[in-house]
Amino acid sequence: MGVSTLSEWTGRIGELVIGATAKDGGTRSHSVTIGGEEDLPYIGIPPSGHRPLVAYELSDDPELWPAAATRFIGDRVHDTAEWVAHADREYQPDLIRLYLSSTRERNFSDISRIGETVESVLQATELPLIIEGSNDPAIDSAVFQKIGEAAEGERILLGTAEAGHYRSVAAAAMAYGHSVIAQSPIDINLAKQLNILLRETGLSPDRIAIDPYTGALGYGFEYSYSVMERIRYSALKGDSDLAMPMISSAIDSLVVKEVREADEGDACPTAVAWEIYAMLPATIAGASIVCVRHPLSIEPLKTAIAALWNGEPKGGM
Amino acid sequence: MALKPLEIYKLLPKKNCKECGDPTCLTFAMKLAGGKAKPEACPYLDENAKTILGASTRPPVRKIRIGVGERAVTIGEELVQFRHEKSFFHEPGIFMAVTDLMTPGAIQERVIFVRDEILTRVGTDLRLNGIAVRSVNGSPTAFTKAVEAVEAVADLPEVLMAGDPAVMEAGLSVCGNYRPLLHAATSSQYWEMCRLAKKYACPLAIRADSLDALAELSGLCSAEGIENLVLDLSSLSLSEQLNRSTAVRQHAVSRKTPALGHPVCIDTAVSGLPDAALIAGVTKFGSVLICDDLSSASRKALLVLRQNIYTDPQKPIQITPGLYRVGSPGKDAPVLLTVNFSLTFFTLQGYLEASRVPCFMLIVDTEGLSVLTAVASGKLQETLVRDAIAKYNLSAEVAHKRLIIPGYAAPLSGRIEDATGWKVLVGPRDAADISEFLEKEWKG
Ligand code: B12
Ligand code: SF4
Numbered sequence: 001m002g003v004s005t006l007s008e009w010t011g012r013i014g015e016l017v018i019g020a021t022a023k024d025g026g027t028r029s030h031s032v033t034i035g036g037e038e039d040l041p042y043i044g045i046p047p048s049g050h051r052p053l054v055a056y057e058l059s060d061d062p063e064l065w066p067a068a069a070t071r072f073i074g075d076r077v078h079d080t081a082e083w084v085a086h087a088d089r090e091y092q093p094d095l096i097r098l099y100l101s102s103t104r105e106r107n108f109s110d111i112s113r114i115g116e117t118v119e120s121v122l123q124a125t126e127l128p129l130i131i132e133g134s135n136d137p138a139i140d141s142a143v144f145q146k147i148g149e150a151a152e153g154e155r156i157l158l159g160t161a162e163a164g165h166y167r168s169v170a171a172a173a174m175a176y177g178h179s180v181i182a183q184s185p186i187d188i189n190l191a192k193q194l195n196i197l198l199r200e201t202g203l204s205p206d207r208i209a210i211d212p213y214t215g216a217l218g219y220g221f222e223y224s225y226s227v228m229e230r231i232r233y234s235a236l237k238g239d240s241d242l243a244m245p246m247i248s249s250a251i252d253s254l255v256v257k258e259v260r261e262a263d264e265g266d267a268c269p270t271a272v273a274w275e276i277y278a279m280l281p282a283t284i285a286g287a288s289i290v291c292v293r294h295p296l297s298i299e300p301l302k303t304a305i306a307a308l309w310n311g312e313p314k315g316g317m
Numbered sequence: 318m319a320l321k322p323l324e325i326y327k328l329l330p331k332k333n334c335k336e337c338g339d340p341t342c343l344t345f346a347m348k349l350a351g352g353k354a355k356p357e358a359c360p361y362l363d364e365n366a367k368t369i370l371g372a373s374t375r376p377p378v379r380k381i382r383i384g385v386g387e388r389a390v391t392i393g394e395e396l397v398q399f400r401h402e403k404s405f406f407h408e409p410g411i412f413m414a415v416t417d418l419m420t421p422g423a424i425q426e427r428v429i430f431v432r433d434e435i436l437t438r439v440g441t442d443l444r445l446n447g448i449a450v451r452s453v454n455g456s457p458t459a460f461t462k463a464v465e466a467v468e469a470v471a472d473l474p475e476v477l478m479a480g481d482p483a484v485m486e487a488g489l490s491v492c493g494n495y496r497p498l499l500h501a502a503t504s505s506q507y508w509e510m511c512r513l514a515k516k517y518a519c520p521l522a523i524r525a526d527s528l529d530a531l532a533e534l535s536g537l538c539s540a541e542g543i544e545n546l547v548l549d550l551s552s553l554s555l556s557e558q559l560n561r562s563t564a565v566r567q568h569a570v571s572r573k574t575p576a577l578g579h580p581v582c583i584d585t586a587v588s589g590l591p592d593a594a595l596i597a598g599v600t601k602f603g604s605v606l607i608c609d610d611l612s613s614a615s616r617k618a619l620l621v622l623r624q625n626i627y628t629d630p631q632k633p634i635q636i637t638p639g640l641y642r643v644g645s646p647g648k649d650a651p652v653l654l655t656v657n658f659s660l661t662f663f664t665l666q667g668y669l670e671a672s673r674v675p676c677f678m679l680i681v682d683t684e685g686l687s688v689l690t691a692v693a694s695g696k697l698q699e700t701l702v703r704d705a706i707a708k709y710n711l712s713a714e715v716a717h718k719r720l721i722i723p724g725y726a727a728p729l730s731g732r733i734e735d736a737t738g739w740k741v742l743v744g745p746r747d748a749a750d751i752s753e754f755l756e757k758e759w760k761g
């Protein structure tokens with residue numbers, strides 16, 4: 001009889017490379033590839049494409065970061081490069097995702113500091129990087145230009161493009177050889193539309209990661225989970241405008257009620273559980289990169305992903 | 318896939334005699350295809366048509382009940398591969414395991430925990446469902462004692478886990494009347510397990526090394542008269558668990574392999590990564606999930622994940638719009654506006670209760686959208702607020718005309734004032750800050 005999964009797909013998810021080694025003109029110890037799947041997530045033994053990756057998120061402005069995450073890092077949070085180096089060494093994420101949250105301060109104008117921060121982070125770690133810039137049309141152009149330039153040759157993933165503002169990000173990515181995160185609010189049609197807009201700027205599809213926006217567990221995750229499944233399903237059915245790998249980050253996980261109000265001894269495990277119970281399902285729904293802010297979420301997530309993957313860890317190298 | 322109307326029509330007698338209650342055989346066929354009629358309504362079906370139509374109108378995943386009484390769990394009866402295609406219907410039952418090596422005291426502690434522990438979220442009580450009793454000792458007496466310890470403190474649904482039919486029967490002698498799930502029959506003893514399942518009218522889990530062998534075993538058990546089967550897909554490898562559960566659901570909903578049209582059971586301790594196995598089980602087609610002890614953090618996250626995956630993605634959980642009271646508000650009590658998305662309502666209500674300020678909550682109908690989503694989509698409008706104030710006769714309830722609106726609705730404040738004639742106070746964005754706000758801005 002031969003009962004196995006029924007895999008009658010015609011589409012394939014495109015591949016996206018993050019990070020450049022010396023050979024490619026960068027300084028990363030290795031680059032990572034995501035995407036490439038021809039079936040549902042984890043399906044096939046071994047599965048098609050590349051293993052999902054875990055990114056650790058941190059910020060150049062610890063004031064804007066959840067206490068549940070920074071408590072663990074101690075004073076290092078005040079020196080972004082030190083924070084990065086520590087996280088790389090101690091927790092071994094697949095990627096570092098740096099939020100330049102300082103650009104969200106009112107009347108931010110210290111563009112040169114952005115460049116310095118990016119350079120110091122590139123020094124502090126050899127991991128491939130994801131960098132999040134500003135969210136304000138007035139400074140977007142200068143900020144993304146600066147990030148792009150400071151990381152030239154490193155093939156970073158640059159965020160975030162949204163339907164309302166995507167040109168500055170796309171321009172910086174194209175000028176300096178980076179890729180772009182395209183975020184839309186939990187809606188498959190908006191995700192597709194944004195990809196089309198980005199394509200029209202000249203950005204090639206293998207430089208886009210879809211971020212379908214992820215609500216935290218219990219706070220919208222049910223919608224995000226299905227939108228990811230629908231995007232993956234449409235891509236496998238042949239819709240090339242949705243055939244990019246996805247990135248998912250349940251950014252509110254560490255500030256939801258259950259985590260904030262957990263008993264003293266339960267606070268840390270609850271924070272970790274809230275991240276893992278959203279991010280592992282996100283990979284099952286189709287995310288290629290999942291992001292966490294609590295350092296203790298990294299190892300169990302990587303272990304679980306490896307177990308679900310069960311093949312050679314193709315992602316990563 | 319289910320049959321199409323024309324395919325069904327071909328099987329009907331084409332007498333157009335109307336005895337089924339429909340004007341023609343064709344309209345009856347259309348109803349059958351949509352699941353809105355039962356084949357038995359036509360008295361003239363031949364045997365062949367009966368078999369085919371019976372199979373195609375039966376849910377592709379069989380419905381099964383475990384346990385009796387209030388806490389009994391219903392599983393199966395699922396129709397789709399992806400929840401966005403319709404919805405998933407019956408949440409997996411989560412069974413916490415005890416073993417016959419544990420003392421009765423330790424067993425009962427765990428059973429009482431499962432019996433009593435409740436996590437209340439968005440107005441729903443979330444709880445673990447039952448107890449799995451593992452035979453580890455191997456002796457029938459030890460198993461009997463363990464089951465007795467469970468029965469002494471709770472009427473929870475049970476999974477009896479014993480590969481030796483003699484041990485299983487010992488357990489059944491204690492709880493056989495309460496419809497436990499028998500776990501598990503294999504090719505080497507299935508007829509004995511089937512005999513027990515028949516004698517006690519219990520559902521039966523079956524286990525085999527491959528899906529082919531499992532489908533074959535399913536057929537053998539059906540031939541013994543046991544249809545209430547559960548497929549055990551526990552595996553050392555999570556990759557295998559996920560691949561098999563996906564294959565089983567695909568073969569079930571496509572009706573390619575009806576022998577696999579049964580709910581799936583996963584013992585999440587087997588892989589050594591219980592959290593990951595539970596997550597894979599909840600998201601991908603597990604119906605009976607067995608776990609050993611769970612940390613409080615994992616239990617909460619698991620229950621919330623299950624609630625998320627098993628809510629209808631088309632319909633947010635809503636509450637009825639209207640005027641709600643917190644405490645016993647008087648004529649000068651504050652009125653707070655919010656939307657009818659359950660999560661929003663219960664979050665705000667929780668913080669208002671904690672603030673100990675008696676007040677009114679004015680809930681408008683945003684069709685279940687949250688504040689921010691309703692504002693972004695334009696569903697929350699001043700006219701909605703105006704009509705609600707009139708409909709719920711707010712002027713008769715309070716002696717003032719001041720309305721507190723959510724911080725995220727600030728862009729609407731001017732328009733709400735104009736449309737209602739009420740003075741609008743913009744509240745905090747985060748409901749957690751409501752107590753401080755009421756202290757300062759309302760009382761002060
Ligand atoms: C889940 C979700 C959805 C779900 C809907 C869920 C639902 N039932 O509403 C879906 C997928 C359908 C959806 C759709 C859309 N969404 Co949406 N969605 C979310 C998400 C992830 C979570 C929303 C949620 O559940 N919040 C939790 C509840 C409890 O929050 P709340 O109702 O606001 O209540 C809080 C406060 O307002 C306060 N509060 C509540 N009442 C009151 C009352 C008073 C008096 C006070 C003082 C305080 C107070 O207390 C609560 C807790 O603090 C948010 C992101 C986010 N983090 O908020 C985006 C988000 C709200 N969505 C967004 C958008 C743009 C949309 C769409 C317009 C996109 C589209 N497709 O066109 C649509 C609109 C819907 C439609 N039908 O057209 C944007 C809004 C952007 C903005 N700032 O305006 C967000 C912020 C995502 C983003 N960053 O892009 N969405
Ligand atoms: S009862 Fe049977 S034969 Fe008569 S109209 Fe209905 S379907 Fe046709």
